[in-house]
Amino acid sequence: MNHLTHDTIVALATPNGTGAIGVIRLSGPDAVVIANSVFKGKNLTKQASHTIHFGTITDGDLVLDEVLVSLFVGPRSYTRENVVEISCHGSNYIIQSIIKLLIRQGARSAKPGEFTLRAFLNGQFDLSQAEAVADLIASDSKASQQVALQQLRGGYSSELKDLREQLVHFASMIELELDFSEEDVEFANRGQLKQLIHDLTRVIGKLIQSFELGNAVKQGINTVIAGRPNAGKSTLLNALLNEERAIVSHIAGTTRDTIEETLNINGINFRLIDTAGIREATDAIEQIGVQKTMEKISQSALLLYVFDVESITPDELSQDIQNLYKPGLPTLLVANKIDIVPDYKQRYSPALPEGVTLVAISAKEKLHISQLKQLVYDTTIQGRLNGNETLVTNIRHLEALQKTEQALIKTLSGIDMQVTSDFLAMDIKQALHYLGEITGTVTTDDLLDNIFSKFCIGK
Ligand code: GDP
Structure with missing residues (x-):
C-alpha cells in the first residue's frame, strides 16, 4: 500500500x-x-x-x-x-x-x-481504534455497538498502552545491564521483574479469555434448536421470533434443511438454528439432516433440545440426552406441548448432567416463552457482561495477545534459569513487538492492507 x-x-x-x-x-x-x-x-x-x-x-x-x-x-x-x-x-x-x-x-x-x-x-x-470504526459500522445489536464504541473511544487502547509502558520500563532496565555487561551488575531486581511479568501475564491472560464472550457479543451467539421430528422446533422458533417464518407442518421431518434467524434478547443477538429432526434415519435425505444437526451442535454455544411431552418415552428422552450431551455446552431441555400434558412432570424426571436445565413450555400456546428467553440469556451471558470490562473481539488481537503471552512465559522461565540479560532482552522485545501489532506501533504494509481492504470505500 x-x-x-x-x-x-x-x-x-x-x-x-x-x-x-x-x-x-x-x-x-x-x-x-x-x-x-x-x-x-x-x-x-x-x-x-x-x-x-x-x-x-x-x-x-x-x-x-x-x-x-x-x-x-x-x-x-x-x-x-x-x-x-x-x-x-x-x-x-x-x-x-x-x-x-x-x-x-x-x-x-x-x-x-x-x-x-x-x-x-x-x-x-491507533490501529485497534481504526478497526473499531469498521466494527461500529457493522454492529447490529446494542452489545456489539457498545463494545465497538468502547474500543473506538480508547478504553482498550489505554489498557494495552499501560501494559506496554511497563514492559518498556522492564526492557530499559535490562538494556542498562547490557551496557555494563563487563561489570556483571544487576540493575533489575530479578524478584521484582518476575512479579511484574507475572502481573502482565495475568492481565493478558484475562484479555485472551475475554475473546470467547467478546466474539459472541460481536458475531451473535450460535444457538441450535434440535429435537425429534414434530417435537415443535419450528413452532418454537416462530414463538421466539413472534412471526411465521419457519414452515410448520404435521409431516415428520419436513424441516430438512437448517433455518437461521436472529433473536435479540437484552441487547445480545442469538443466532437460532432450527435443524432437521433427530431420529433413526431411514432415508438418505433425513440422514444428511441428522448429520447436519450434529455438525451445527458442535459449532454452537447453546443447545435447545426440544421434546414433545405427549409422545416421547422416558427411555427415548434419556437416549437423546445421552447422544446430544456435550460437556461444557450449556443445554436447555425444553419440554414442549405442556398444554396437552400439564402433568408432564409425573412422566419425566430425567437425570440431568451438569450444565443442563429443564424448562417446560407450550410453543403453540406461547406458554413460558419469556421465561425461556430469559434462561437463554442467563445461561450464556448473565454475570459475564458488566458493561465496563474490556472485551477482545478481534481475532487478530487474540493471536497477537497469545504470542505476547508466550514471549512473557519464555521471559519468566529465562529469569528462573538465570539466563543472561541479552536473552531476556530478546524475549521482552518479542513481547513488545506483538503487543505493538495490536495498536499499530509496529506495522507492516501487508498488515495495513489486510485490515483496511476489508473496509468499505468511502470510510
Ligand atoms: P418440528 O418438526 O419439530 O419443527 O415440529 P413443528 O413445529 O412442525 O410442530 C409439529 C406439530 O406439533 C405441529 O402440528 C404443531 O402445531 C404442533 N405443536 C408444536 N408445538 C405445540 C404445542 O406447544 N402444543 C401443541 N398442542 N401442539 C404443538
Missing part, C-alpha cells in the same frame, strides 16, 4: 444506490481547492473550518446539482487533512457526475478504508 498522503482522495461516503442525499467526501491537501474549482456560491478557500455553505456544483456551464458543502480544515478533521463533504441529491447519476468531475480536477478515487487509514497514519487514533 502506498502511504503517500500528498494527494487528495474522493469517494461516496453514503451507500450506493438512490437515497435522499448522497455525501461525497474529499480528503487531502487540495480538498478545498478542488471543491472550490467546481463550486459556485462562495469562495470556499476563504471560509473558516467547520462551516457549511450552500451553492451549486457546475461542470463548465452545466449545473449538476444544488448542494451543501461542509468544510473541515486539517488537522481538525477525521483524517487530520483538509476534508470537504459535499451533500448532493441522492441520484446515482448526479453522484457519479460529481465524482468524475472532482477526479478531472485532480482528486483520486479512494481505496477501501483509505480515509480511516489516513486518520490512523496521521495519529488520529
Whole structure:
C-alpha cells in the first residue's frame, strides 16, 4: 500500500444506490481547492473550518446539482487533512457526475478504508481504534455497538498502552545491564521483574479469555434448536421470533434443511438454528439432516433440545440426552406441548448432567416463552457482561495477545534459569513487538492492507 498522503482522495461516503442525499467526501491537501474549482456560491478557500455553505456544483456551464458543502480544515478533521463533504441529491447519476468531475480536477478515487487509514497514519487514533470504526459500522445489536464504541473511544487502547509502558520500563532496565555487561551488575531486581511479568501475564491472560464472550457479543451467539421430528422446533422458533417464518407442518421431518434467524434478547443477538429432526434415519435425505444437526451442535454455544411431552418415552428422552450431551455446552431441555400434558412432570424426571436445565413450555400456546428467553440469556451471558470490562473481539488481537503471552512465559522461565540479560532482552522485545501489532506501533504494509481492504470505500 502506498502511504503517500500528498494527494487528495474522493469517494461516496453514503451507500450506493438512490437515497435522499448522497455525501461525497474529499480528503487531502487540495480538498478545498478542488471543491472550490467546481463550486459556485462562495469562495470556499476563504471560509473558516467547520462551516457549511450552500451553492451549486457546475461542470463548465452545466449545473449538476444544488448542494451543501461542509468544510473541515486539517488537522481538525477525521483524517487530520483538509476534508470537504459535499451533500448532493441522492441520484446515482448526479453522484457519479460529481465524482468524475472532482477526479478531472485532480482528486483520486479512494481505496477501501483509505480515509480511516489516513486518520490512523496521521495519529488520529491507533490501529485497534481504526478497526473499531469498521466494527461500529457493522454492529447490529446494542452489545456489539457498545463494545465497538468502547474500543473506538480508547478504553482498550489505554489498557494495552499501560501494559506496554511497563514492559518498556522492564526492557530499559535490562538494556542498562547490557551496557555494563563487563561489570556483571544487576540493575533489575530479578524478584521484582518476575512479579511484574507475572502481573502482565495475568492481565493478558484475562484479555485472551475475554475473546470467547467478546466474539459472541460481536458475531451473535450460535444457538441450535434440535429435537425429534414434530417435537415443535419450528413452532418454537416462530414463538421466539413472534412471526411465521419457519414452515410448520404435521409431516415428520419436513424441516430438512437448517433455518437461521436472529433473536435479540437484552441487547445480545442469538443466532437460532432450527435443524432437521433427530431420529433413526431411514432415508438418505433425513440422514444428511441428522448429520447436519450434529455438525451445527458442535459449532454452537447453546443447545435447545426440544421434546414433545405427549409422545416421547422416558427411555427415548434419556437416549437423546445421552447422544446430544456435550460437556461444557450449556443445554436447555425444553419440554414442549405442556398444554396437552400439564402433568408432564409425573412422566419425566430425567437425570440431568451438569450444565443442563429443564424448562417446560407450550410453543403453540406461547406458554413460558419469556421465561425461556430469559434462561437463554442467563445461561450464556448473565454475570459475564458488566458493561465496563474490556472485551477482545478481534481475532487478530487474540493471536497477537497469545504470542505476547508466550514471549512473557519464555521471559519468566529465562529469569528462573538465570539466563543472561541479552536473552531476556530478546524475549521482552518479542513481547513488545506483538503487543505493538495490536495498536499499530509496529506495522507492516501487508498488515495495513489486510485490515483496511476489508473496509468499505468511502470510510
Ligand atoms: P418440528 O418438526 O419439530 O419443527 O415440529 P413443528 O413445529 O412442525 O410442530 C409439529 C406439530 O406439533 C405441529 O402440528 C404443531 O402445531 C404442533 N405443536 C408444536 N408445538 C405445540 C404445542 O406447544 N402444543 C401443541 N398442542 N401442539 C404443538
